[in-house]
Amino acid sequence: MSLILTPNIESPDDFYEVLTEAQREMTDEQANDMNARLVLILANQIGTLSRLKEAIALSQ
Amino acid sequence: MLNTYDFPEFDYVQSDEQVSGAVERHSVVIVGAGPMGLTAALDFAARGLKVVVLDDNNTVSVGSRAVCYAKRPLEIWDRLGVAQKMLDKGIEWKLGRVFFRDQEVYQFDLLPEDGHKIPAFINLQQYYLEEYMVEACNQHPSIDLRWKHKVVSLSQHDDHVEMAVETPDGIFQMEAEWLVACDGANSDTRRMVGADFTGHFFQDRFLIADIVMKADFPTERWFWFDPDFHRGQSALLHKQSDDVWRLDFQLGWDSDPEVEKRPENIIPRVKAMIGEDVDFELEWASVYQFACRRIDDFRFGRVLFAGDAAHQVSPFGARGANTGVQDIDNLSWKLAAVIRGEAPIALLDTYNTERAFAADDNLMNSTRSTDFITPKNGASKRFRNAVLDLAKKAKFAQPLVNSGRLSTPTPYVDSPLNTDDSDDWAGQMRPGTCAADAPVSKDGKPGWLLEELSDGFTLLALGVDVSLVDAGVFTPKVLSLGVDFEDSEGLISQRYDASEGALYLIRPDQHIAARWRSFDAGAVKAAISKATGGPI
Numbered sequence: 001m002s003l004i005l006t007p008n009i010e011s012p013d014d015f016y017e018v019l020t021e022a023q024r025e026m027t028d029e030q031a032n033d034m035n036a037r038l039v040l041i042l043a044n045q046i047g048t049l050s051r052l053k054e055a056i057a058l059s060q
Numbered sequence: 061m062l063n064t065y066d067f068p069e070f071d072y073v074q075s076d077e078q079v080s081g082a083v084e085r086h087s088v089v090i091v092g093a094g095p096m097g098l099t100a101a102l103d104f105a106a107r108g109l110k111v112v113v114l115d116d117n118n119t120v121s122v123g124s125r126a127v128c129y130a131k132r133p134l135e136i137w138d139r140l141g142v143a144q145k146m147l148d149k150g151i152e153w154k155l156g157r158v159f160f161r162d163q164e165v166y167q168f169d170l171l172p173e174d175g176h177k178i179p180a181f182i183n184l185q186q187y188y189l190e191e192y193m194v195e196a197c198n199q200h201p202s203i204d205l206r207w208k209h210k211v212v213s214l215s216q217h218d219d220h221v222e223m224a225v226e227t228p229d230g231i232f233q234m235e236a237e238w239l240v241a242c243d244g245a246n247s248d249t250r251r252m253v254g255a256d257f258t259g260h261f262f263q264d265r266f267l268i269a270d271i272v273m274k275a276d277f278p279t280e281r282w283f284w285f286d287p288d289f290h291r292g293q294s295a296l297l298h299k300q301s302d303d304v305w306r307l308d309f310q311l312g313w314d315s316d317p318e319v320e321k322r323p324e325n326i327i328p329r330v331k332a333m334i335g336e337d338v339d340f341e342l343e344w345a346s347v348y349q350f351a352c353r354r355i356d357d358f359r360f361g362r363v364l365f366a367g368d369a370a371h372q373v374s375p376f377g378a379r380g381a382n383t384g385v386q387d388i389d390n391l392s393w394k395l396a397a398v399i400r401g402e403a404p405i406a407l408l409d410t411y412n413t414e415r416a417f418a419a420d421d422n423l424m425n426s427t428r429s430t431d432f433i434t435p436k437n438g439a440s441k442r443f444r445n446a447v448l449d450l451a452k453k454a455k456f457a458q459p460l461v462n463s464g465r466l467s468t469p470t471p472y473v474d475s476p477l478n479t480d481d482s483d484d485w486a487g488q489m490r491p492g493t494c495a496a497d498a499p500v501s502k503d504g505k506p507g508w509l510l511e512e513l514s515d516g517f518t519l520l521a522l523g524v525d526v527s528l529v530d531a532g533v534f535t536p537k538v539l540s541l542g543v544d545f546e547d548s549e550g551l552i553s554q555r556y557d558a559s560e561g562a563l564y565l566i567r568p569d570q571h572i573a574a575r576w577r578s579f580d581a582g583a584v585k586a587a588i589s590k591a592t593g594g595p596i
Contacts, residue, residue, distance in 0.1 A: 036446035044456040 003054040064272060064302040064343065065187055070118045070194070072208040078225075078232040085220055086112050087399050089236035091211055091249050094121060095186065096367030096384045097242035098193035102140040103388050105202040107396035107515065107568075112236075113203065114225060116210035120190035124270040124344045127183050127298060127306050128378035130467045132494060133385035134178045135510060135570075143178070145192045150182030151299050156281040158463055160448035162288045166458050170466070175551045176497045177508040181466065183300050186381075214239070214252050216361045238395060239363045242384075245351075247369035253360040259353020259423065262374065263313040264434050267320050270344035271305050271330060283463040285433070285448055289332030294433050294463075297333065304343060307333065308375070310434065317347035350374050352427045354419045358387075358412040366391060371419040376429035376464030379422045386469060387415050393516075393568035397592060402533045407593035410477055418470035425465045432462035469494040472571065479565075479574035479587040487557040495570045496555045501548040509552060510570060512539055517573075517588060518566040522547075522558035526579045531588045531596045536565065567591055 009015050023031040046052055077084045088104055090097045093115035104111045129146065137143040157167045172180035197203045212231065214223040221239045224231050241249035250257060282297040284290070293310040300306055309329060311320055319325060326345055334340065354371035358364060367384030391411050397403035435441035450457035472478065472492035479491060489496065497510045512518075514537035519526060521540040529536060539545070547553055556562050565574040565587050574587035589596045 032442055033446065036442045037450055040443070040446055040450055040457060040460070041454075 003051050003058070005058075063341075064304055065185070067119045067122065067187070068191060068194075070205070070207045072118060072228060073206070074227065074229050075204075075206060075232075077234065078227060078229060081232070083233045083235055085235040085237065086110070087237045088112070088240060088395065089114060089221075089223075089234065089238075090240045090242055092241070092243035092369070093117075093190075093194070093205060093207075094242060094244060094367070095126065095189055095193070095381050096369075096388060097240075098190060098197060099137070099140070099385050100240055100242055100366065100388045100392065101197050101203045101205070102142065102193060102200070103136075103392035104396065105197075105200045106140055107392055108202075109396055109399060110202045111204065112234075113197070113205045114209040114211060115205075115207055118207035120187040120194065122187070123346055124268050124306055125186040126189070126378075126381040127185070127300060128382075128466075129182050129184060129189070130378060130382045131172075131176065131178045131180055132467075132469045133382050134182065135497065136385050136389045138178060139510070139570075140196070142192055142196045146184055146189060147179070147182060149188055149301050150184035151279055151301060152179050152182055153279045153281060153299065154180070155278070156283065156463075158448075158451075158461055159282065159284040159287060160445075160452070161286055163452065165285075165448055165451045165461065168458075175499050175549060177510065178497070181378075183298060183306075185300050185302075185304065188301065211249065211252075214249070214363070216253070216363065219362075221362045237362065237399065240391070240395075241363060241365045241369045242367050243369050245368040245372045247365070249363065250355060250365065250369055253363050255360055255365070256356040257353055257372075258356070259351055259372070261351045262349065262430055262434065265311040265313065265315055265317060265320075265347055265349045266375075267309040267311055267326070268344070268346050268348065269307045269309070269326050269330060269342060270300070271307065271340040272303055272343050273305050273334065273338060273340040274303055275334070275338045275340075277305070277334070284333075285444075285463075287333075290329065295333060296463075305340075311347065315347075320347055321345050352423050352430070354416065354423060358415055359408055364391060364395070364408065364411065366415075370415070371423065373422050373426040374430040375426075376433060377422075377426050377466055378464070379426050379467045382467040383418060383422050383470075386418065387411075389569045390415050397533075400533075403592045404594045410475065410593065414472045414475050414477070417472060417474070421470040422467070429462050429464045477567070477573060477591045477593070479583075479590055481575065483575075483577040485557050485575065487555065489556050489564070489572055489575065491572050491574055493572050495564075495566050495572060498547070498551040498555055499549050500545040500552070502545045506548065507545070509545075512545055513537075513566055513570055514539075514568075516568050517591075518564075519584065520556075520564040520566055521579070522552065522556055522563070523561040524563045524577070524579050526563065527581065529581050529584045529588075531585055534588050534592055534596055536584070536588065565591070 088111045090113045101111050101113045154170045158165045170180045210226045212224050212226045220235050279299050284295040296308040298306045366387040373379045394407045435444045447460045475492050500507050517536035519536040519538045563576045567573050573591040
């Protein structure tokens with residue numbers, strides 16, 4: 001299965017708010033650390049190497 | 061320093077050929093009497109070759125070097141009759157702990173599979189390993205160990221190598237049909253043949269300290285990322301024999317090796333690591349830096365390279381000595397067949413194909429470990445720390461923690477010596493893989509499958525009727541379940557996917573060459589021909 005590139009996030013505005021709110025009081029350093037952890041947690045949800053590679057390529 | 065071990069001094073003896081001045085041509089000369097050269101001498105001699113070993117020194121390895129020996133090299137040393145002493149003296153360990161800053165992140169158990177003669181790993185100082193092999197070499201009539209013999213130049217000819225050798229009595233000429241270079245990472249032989257040795261150096265330094273400590277620390281591997289006692293760096297603690305513990309401290313690139321080596325700088329670090337009140341004595345300290353690189357070809361005409369002379373890896377994962385011993389395992393039967401004229405010289409090119417493939421696998425793994433331990437930039441350090449943070453809370457992150465992926469044999473999956481499967485198979489034993497050990501019983505007595513394999517080819521018949529296959533000098537020994545041995549614990553059937561019957565052709569180095577569900581003498585002969593590089 002390839003990467004989902006059509007809208008798939010339930011309630012996009014809610015998600016975006018939760019994400020930015022989580023980092024509102026953080027320094028860039030703290031936010032970057034959190035982002036790194038978040039990438040790893042989300043990567044584990046995808047799991048498949050080919051899809052992870054596709055996501056990395058898309059984000060470059 | 062080094063008060064737990066007395067270094068032997070081996071006698072230099074002037075050879076008859078140097079005395080007489082008549083140039084002799086030997087069939088095999090090995091350069092270097094370290095772990096690889098000594099293993100090569102024992103293996104070549106076991107395969108009926110006469111060997112001369114030249115070493116520019118006259119003792120065993122000094123200092124703290126290789127520590128950790130894996131199952132496969134120990135199986136090879138067992139085949140050569142030298143493993144028992146190593147196992148008796150060595151320390152067996154299974155549990156590893158990983159720390160990040162002041163907290164334990166997780167622990168791992170090597171969980172070695174039951175039903176193998178040899179344990180997953182032992183720790184042992186390199187000098188013991190060499191001492192035991194020197195003793196075995198001295199007892200072998202076909203091995204001529206020559207200390208204080210240094211090769212100073214060499215030239216290649218179509219059918220031999222000519223070399224000048226320096227001893228305390230001056231320089232003399234020798235010839236060899238084949239030269240096997242086991243002279244380490246700084247191989248002079250490699251320089252003399254003009255081989256490339258490419259890869260990369262890491263801008264980092266490590267301090268090794270061996271301490272003698274009677275304290276009741278558990279026999280475990282402890283690895284720290286960024287510990288409070290050594291901020292920003294990594295550290296490793298590992299037990300060896302004689303209550304000697306090996307400590308590795310990452311120092312960074314800006315450190316001064318001479319300053320770091322001073323006891324007054326080491327002792328406070330060790331105390332911070334093991335506790336202020338623990339009694340210990342410092343036995344050895346040195347600083348090293350490492351590279352990950354390999355030679356462009358393991359064969360240069362009549363010169364063959366093995367061990368660190370052919371490839372150098374980072375120490376994480378214990379992949380240096382362990383993979384070098386497997387180079388020798390791969391080379392020895394091929395070289396013996398070529399020297400006896402039983403196989404074409406082209407068979408030696410498959411030494412390069414198979415072992416360069418393994419070296420690349422080792423380089424990849426050790427480079428990945430190094431990049432995790434010493435992140436290359438801020439972003440990768442951030443990910444590294446994120447992995448370690450998460451590993452404490454969530455199991456999913458633990459497989460991402462990389463403090464060294466411990467050495468296991470690399471299957472030669474694409475080797476030209478393999479015969480492709482024509483049947484359906486499950487399990488690990490595909491062609492190119494090292495044969496798994498398993499318990500057997502023979503005449504009612506317990507034993508091990510690997511001990512039953514021939515020094516040549518073996519046809520392992522598991523519930524398949526076979527008849528003798530005539531393949532000349534490569535005629536395989538037939539080993540039949542129910543006739544020659546019993547599968548006492550059912551593990552052979554399981555590991556070799558043999559519940560529906562299986563027939564395996566196993567090479568002299570205990571690797572699978574081919575497998576079938578039924579017997580066909582023609583197919584077996586074709587597979588032997590393929591595995592030996594020519595008609596039989």
